[in-house]
Amino acid sequence: MNAIIAATGSTGATPWQTLSRELQELRDQGLLEFVGPGVYRYAGLPAASAPLGVTKGVFVTGSHSIYGDVPKDFYRFPSNYLLAAQRMVGQWIVYLEPRRAGGRGYFAVAKVDKIVPDLVTAGMHLAMIAQGSFLDFGTTVPFSLDKLPMERALLNDDGTVKGSKQLAIRPLNNADFNRIVEIGLMDAEPELPRVGQPESMLAMLGEAAQQPFEGPVDRATMLVSRKVRDAKFRRAVLHVYDGRCALTGMRLVNGGGRLETEAAHIMGVGDGGPDAINNGIALSGTIHWMFDRGLIGLSEAGDILLSDKINDREGVEKMIRPDRRAHWPFAAAHRPHPRYLEWHRQRFGFQAQN
Structure with missing residues (x-):
């Protein structure tokens, strides 16, 4: 407990509340799985470990935004999100549009290059997007699939979605990021069938032999x-x-x-x-x-x-x-x-x- 207090610089209302908060953050990062009240299971290291305090994330934007974001170039946000945004420098984020046609969904991925003050509007900041990193999915990845959100970290222990955690800038663990990008990189429409040439299952899968084990894969590696x-x-x-x-x-x-x-x-x-x-x-x-x-x-x-x-x-x-x-x-x-x-x-x- 003393180590936790020393590392966080905060005791919270009680030491146990501090511990509970830290366990929740570890769960959101995909390092722990919730088993039951007061019980967590170690879920293993993420596919690609990141330095302490750095994380992938979600930027909420769209036609409804009053900030005039240009997703391929920059994302504008107020000072209260500065700390959360700074943690994402050098990391990949997905863009979420809450009012997209057909329902809210994730529409693109990009890498944050740096955070700079907005010289036009006082109290605002810009998350600058790394040149050439922006990739439009083409088709929207739905916010939820089979009644489960793509961001599993938004779930309460009873399976409901945490409305209080749906912030405009929020962390995204590797498992949730991979899930979104995996669907986002799928074909917008299937390739046209080859006329009069039925293909074997192996040919359609593009594999003639069993592929070697590669271990957990972070989908961010595909984006480069x-x-x-x-x-x-x-x-x-x-x-x-x-x-x-x-x-x-x-x-x-x-x-x-x-x-x-x-x-x-x-x-x-x-x-x-x-x-x-x-x-x-x-x-x-x-x-x-x-x-x-x-x-x-x-x-x-x-x-x-x-x-x-x-x-x-x-x-x-x-x-x-x-x-x-x-x-x-x-x-x-x-x-x-x-x-x-x-x-x-x-x-x-x-x-x-x-």
């Missing part, structure tokens, strides 16, 4: 993989564009049952562009190649701009949509952000109209 991020970005973008090239209108499927359309970053990854749906656009292979090289651009309204450097302008004009307007997704949140389109135009010297 360019291969994983590219695959998820492609699925998310093609999902909102229904697999159709925004500039040609074509939805081609190859002989193997795979969509020919590709997911293009408007602001390139190498230039700091995030893996966000509104920084993506579905393009056919040739159009993607031309877009990345500045032969084709887009106005904020979606007008297709053609570069003077094109040596077969007539051929290109036959490829694109007759009205020379890109076809955007139905949801405004999924359409290219004007700032990314402006970046692309400036990068390749397009004028506002062409």
